[in-house]
Amino acid sequence: MVVSPLKKHKIKKLARRRKIKRWSTLEEDTLRTxxxxxxxxxxxxxLNSDRDIFEERTEVDLKNKWRNMIHY
Structure with a gap:
């Protein structure tokens, strides 16, 4: 019986991307304020001052949204 010296490859779980959630008018107005x-x-x-409004948002989401709001 011949045994390979290579280690057996284990399949890792891949991180899934979040679903895209459109920004509401309330979220945009709260971000401006x-x-x-x-x-x-x-x-x-x-983000922490209005956690209930920015329920599923991160700091990076706010930064990116602000950048997009300013440029358009």
């Missing part, structure tokens, strides 16, 4: 109140760049403060 948060930037006026706390300043641009304070995404964690903005």
């Amino acid at each position: 948060g930037v006026q109140k706390f300043g641009r760049g304070n995404w964690k403060l903005i």
Whole structure:
């Protein structure tokens, strides 16, 4: 019986991407108000101050949305 010296390959679970969730008008307005109140760049403060509105959002989501709102 011949045995291969190579280790057996284990299949790792792949991380799945989040589903795309459209931004509501309330979320956009709250983001604008948060930037006026706390300043641009304070995404964690903005997120934590209105956690109930930004239910499934992250700090990076807020930053990216703000960047897109400014440019368009």
